[in-house]
Amino acid sequence: MSALFVVLPLALLLVSGAVFAFLWAARRGQFDDLDTPAVRVLHDDDD
Amino acid sequence: MSQATLAALESAPADVACSHCGLPVPAGLVRADTATQFCCDGCHTVYSVIHGAGLERYYRERAEGRRAAPGDKSYAELDDPAFLSTYCRAAGPGLLEVELFLEHLHCPACVWLVEKLGRVVPGVVSARVDLGRSTVRVLWPPGELRLSALARGLASLGYPPHPRQSADTAELRRREDRALLARMAVAGAVFANAMLLAIALYAGAFQGMDADYQLFFRWSSLLVVSPAVAWSAGEFYRGAWAALRTRTPHMDLPVSLGIVAGFVWGAVNVGRGRGEVYFDSVAAVIFLLLVGRWVQQKRQHAAQNAADLLYSLAPSSARVIEDEGTREVPIEAVPEGARLEVRAGESFPADGTLVEGASTVDASLLTGESRPEEVCAGSRVHAGTLNLSGRVVMLAQSTGQATRIGRLLAAIGEAASRRARIALAADRAAGRFVVGALALAALTLLAWWRIDAERAVENAIALLVVTCPCALGLATPLAVSAAIGKAARRGILVKGGEALERLAAPALVVFDKTGTLTEGRLELEGWDGDADLSSLVAAIESRSAHPIARAFVRALPASDLPVEELVQTPGGGVEARVGRVRVAIGSLGFVRARAEVPAPLEARALAAAASGETPVLVATDGSSRALARFVDPVRADARESLAKLVQLGHRVAILSGDHPGVVESVATRLGVALAFAEGGTTPEGKLARIEDLVARGPVVMVGDGVNDAAALARAHVGIAVHGGAEASLAAADVFTTRPGVQPVLELFEGGRRTLGVIRRNMLLSLGYNLVCATLAVAGAIAPWIAAILMPVSSLTVVTSSYRSKTFPEPS
Numbered sequence: 001m002s003a004l005f006v007v008l009p010l011a012l013l014l015v016s017g018a019v020f021a022f023l024w025a026a027r028r029g030q031f032d033d034l035d036t037p038a039v040r041v042l043h044d045d046d047d
Numbered sequence: 048m049s050q051a052t053l054a055a056l057e058s059a060p061a062d063v064a065c066s067h068c069g070l071p072v073p074a075g076l077v078r079a080d081t082a083t084q085f086c087c088d089g090c091h092t093v094y095s096v097i098h099g100a101g102l103e104r105y106y107r108e109r110a111e112g113r114r115a116a117p118g119d120k121s122y123a124e125l126d127d128p129a130f131l132s133t134y135c136r137a138a139g140p141g142l143l144e145v146e147l148f149l150e151h152l153h154c155p156a157c158v159w160l161v162e163k164l165g166r167v168v169p170g171v172v173s174a175r176v177d178l179g180r181s182t183v184r185v186l187w188p189p190g191e192l193r194l195s196a197l198a199r200g201l202a203s204l205g206y207p208p209h210p211r212q213s214a215d216t217a218e219l220r221r222r223e224d225r226a227l228l229a230r231m232a233v234a235g236a237v238f239a240n241a242m243l244l245a246i247a248l249y250a251g252a253f254q255g256m257d258a259d260y261q262l263f264f265r266w267s268s269l270l271v272v273s274p275a276v277a278w279s280a281g282e283f284y285r286g287a288w289a290a291l292r293t294r295t296p297h298m299d300l301p302v303s304l305g306i307v308a309g310f311v312w313g314a315v316n317v318g319r320g321r322g323e324v325y326f327d328s329v330a331a332v333i334f335l336l337l338v339g340r341w342v343q344q345k346r347q348h349a350a351q352n353a354a355d356l357l358y359s360l361a362p363s364s365a366r367v368i369e370d371e372g373t374r375e376v377p378i379e380a381v382p383e384g385a386r387l388e389v390r391a392g393e394s395f396p397a398d399g400t401l402v403e404g405a406s407t408v409d410a411s412l413l414t415g416e417s418r419p420e421e422v423c424a425g426s427r428v429h430a431g432t433l434n435l436s437g438r439v440v441m442l443a444q445s446t447g448q449a450t451r452i453g454r455l456l457a458a459i460g461e462a463a464s465r466r467a468r469i470a471l472a473a474d475r476a477a478g479r480f481v482v483g484a485l486a487l488a489a490l491t492l493l494a495w496w497r498i499d500a501e502r503a504v505e506n507a508i509a510l511l512v513v514t515c516p517c518a519l520g521l522a523t524p525l526a527v528s529a530a531i532g533k534a535a536r537r538g539i540l541v542k543g544g545e546a547l548e549r550l551a552a553p554a555l556v557v558f559d560k561t562g563t564l565t566e567g568r569l570e571l572e573g574w575d576g577d578a579d580l581s582s583l584v585a586a587i588e589s590r591s592a593h594p595i596a597r598a599f600v601r602a603l604p605a606s607d608l609p610v611e612e613l614v615q616t617p618g619g620g621v622e623a624r625v626g627r628v629r630v631a632i633g634s635l636g637f638v639r640a641r642a643e644v645p646a647p648l649e650a651r652a653l654a655a656a657a658s659g660e661t662p663v664l665v666a667t668d669g670s671s672r673a674l675a676r677f678v679d680p681v682r683a684d685a686r687e688s689l690a691k692l693v694q695l696g697h698r699v700a701i702l703s704g705d706h707p708g709v710v711e712s713v714a715t716r717l718g719v720a721l722a723f724a725e726g727g728t729t730p731e732g733k734l735a736r737i738e739d740l741v742a743r744g745p746v747v748m749v750g751d752g753v754n755d756a757a758a759l760a761r762a763h764v765g766i767a768v769h770g771g772a773e774a775s776l777a778a779a780d781v782f783t784t785r786p787g788v789q790p791v792l793e794l795f796e797g798g799r800r801t802l803g804v805i806r807r808n809m810l811l812s813l814g815y816n817l818v819c820a821t822l823a824v825a826g827a828i829a830p831w832i833a834a835i836l837m838p839v840s841s842l843t844v845v846t847s848s849y850r851s852k853t854f855p856e857p858s
Binding site for chain 1: 155158159162175177178179180221224225227232233236240260263267270271517708
């Protein structure tokens with residue numbers, strides 16, 4: 001059970017990594033427009 | 048291509064037009080045996096598909112929807128340094144970014160086309176469309192490319208651009224959105240992890256747990272929760288601080304108190320190594336309330352964006368006539384007394400007097416009058432109204448804010464802000480809950496103090512945490528946003544949440560006539576006289592774009608008799624020769640000047656005009672032979688829907704800028720009492736009338752024009768119906784994308800059901816709070832009970848909001 005003392009901080013470290021990734025994405029404006037990318041993905045890159 | 052085909056192409060007669068695209072058909076492809084002609088196989092295929100699918104109406108809609116070409120607008124005003132510094136911002140070395148609002152941006156194909164702007168305008172680095180806001184953000188090098196050239200490129204694709212709000216406002220709103228999203232994300236991660244740790248602690252409490260493990264988990268929880276308490280919850284602290292300073296109880300106050308008390312006492316207990324901790328409940332409160340707030344803010348920003356469109360749509364430049372020719376200048380720089388050229392299909396840029404030319408003006412934007420108004424030298428014209436038929440020169444007398452439309456727009460802004468203050472009052476009512484919760488906490492503390500000081504603090508803190516109005520804070524926003532989502536699927540777009548709640552109470556429903564209750568266009572109502580004339584009339588009128596001519600074409604069977612010597616007189620009518628017959632079609636005055644009008648026919652024409660119809664006389668070779676009467680027909684579903692509204696307990700009234708006779712006849716056809724039908728109202732008059740009514744009781748205004756916009760904003764609820772001007776859309780709380788009165792009725796029913804859901808949510812959450820509060824006061828609550836009740840109560844509210852059928856699909 002003493003593994004918990006290592007694993008728990010490790011898990012929290014992972015969580016903070018995920019949170020920072022999300023904050024980075026939000027700051028870069030990835031979530032500003034949630035409608036247009038959904039239609040943009042339908043366009044073929046034929047050029 | 049062979050010699051023969053080439054020769055055939057060259058000899059193509061100009062008057063055989065392709066049935067699909069309207070371009071001339073090469074003579075070699077003209078077929079004698081059918082009525083439809085095609086210039087190529089492609090057009091033939093498309094035509095067959097459209098007809099095969101029963102969509103012939105497309106061709107009619109296309110003819111009606113066709114707009115005057117934007118002309119050769121130069122957009123030179125965009126190159127002004129002052130414009131560049133307000134509307135653009137630097138985006139990298141030698142690059143600028145501008146956000147433009149685009150008209151007619153609807154679908155994925157539009158996105159594709161606009162984002163290929165770089166191919167039309169070489170030099171454009173990137174163009175990114177935001178479909179939800181109808182905007183495009185363009186990155187371009189100002190050193191190599193002028194913004195005006197870029198704008199002309201967008202206009203040539205069919206998306207006339209308009210400068211949007213200043214770059215600062217847009218950026219500010221975007222930053223607000225991102226900040227709240229970030230707070231919510233952190234709170235969400237904290238909530239999930241605090242919950243995991245709490246489950247371990249609760250399991251330990253029931254099954255036993257080593258002291259050092261328990262200590263470790265408690266310290267970990269404290270660490271995990273602190274970012275949410277210190278940063279994510281900042282929103283609530285700011286609201287609470289403002290509430291304290293202004294001495295107005297606000298929902299943020301008990302929330303902040305609960306969060307801070309729960310966290311601080313928990314931290315103390317962790318340090319002491321005994322007592323209860325409520326970290327998971329604190330995290331749940333922060334996260335769930337932030338979700339509610341985020342939903343609300345998104346809706347609010349969408350509404351603000353829509354309002355900005357209003358200001359973008361006004362013409363931004365004018366063509367000033369000078370000695371050496373015309374010059375396009377920004378509207379702000381037009382001097383008083385300047386001579387301005389306005390071409391057919393353009394809006395007037397200023398208020399003033401016509402000095403040259405004659406035309407018809409569509410003033411429905413301003414007055415709501417559906418009939419085009421005839422103007423000639425000396426007539427007054429107003430900014431924002433549309434010049435329909437001819438090139439004119441006007442003398443500018445006032446521009447910008449000083450114009451009639453400018454003053455009207457200012458009135459909209461003022462009316463909207465006045466209404467926002469009413470919404471604040473509703474917030475204050477929620478504050479009563481606050482006072483109750485605080486009083487109860489104080490009481491608990493006092494009552495337990497005499498028994499046990501430590502338990503007194505424990506119980507008071509527990510009470511503050513569990514009565515944190517979490518479900519209560521979610522009850523209204525969730526019910527409303529769920530209903531708004533369902534309404535949108537039914538073609539009803541609701542901007543403000545309060546609108547739905549207000550629609551539930553019985554109100555006076557004021558309809559604007561033009562285009563709301565009626566179709567908003569003229570249709571042939573009756574034909575008195577010689578029926579044989581119809582083919583002559585159809586042949587002549589098919590050559591004209593006048594609204595009456597189009598109504599003739601819709602009503603009469605098509606005719607291809609050859610028409611010669613066609614002369615149109617703006618404000619009068621049309622004359623032409625068909626074969627050897629000279630035909631004059633037009634108003635009473637126009638025909639009387641050219642032909643003899645028998646007294647009975649004249650009397651009938653005058654009677655028709657008095658009852659709100661538009662009479663048109665037809666004369667051949669000097670004698671009048673028929674009278675055609677036009678009306679703006681009432682929509683098919685209007686009468687039934689109005690009757691249902693009355694059944695729901697509302698009163699119905701009509702307030703219109705149209706001729707009183709027209710309004711009276713519409714009221715009679717719809718079964719509305721004449722005392723509740725008022726015609727000939729100016730936009731200013733409408734606003735005054737609505738203000739008067741608003742003082743006496745709840746008023747819902749249903750309209751469609753800019754002329755209604757101020758009244759729409761001032762009424763308790765403004766509803767803009769399909770086909771209306773974009774400006775009324777911005778001012779209204781609700782916009783329907785389906786025509787007719789039926790969606791308005793659905794909206795009222797949906798509003799009533801939504802209020803029911805809100806009440807149910809309130810009862811549910813108050814019930815949970817009551818149970819929790821009782822347990823806490825009695826000192827019988829444990830953190831794990833709070834931890835279960837808190838999310839369960841919120842979940843009940845969420846389910847109840849999203850499962851209820853507020854706007855049902857038709858079965």
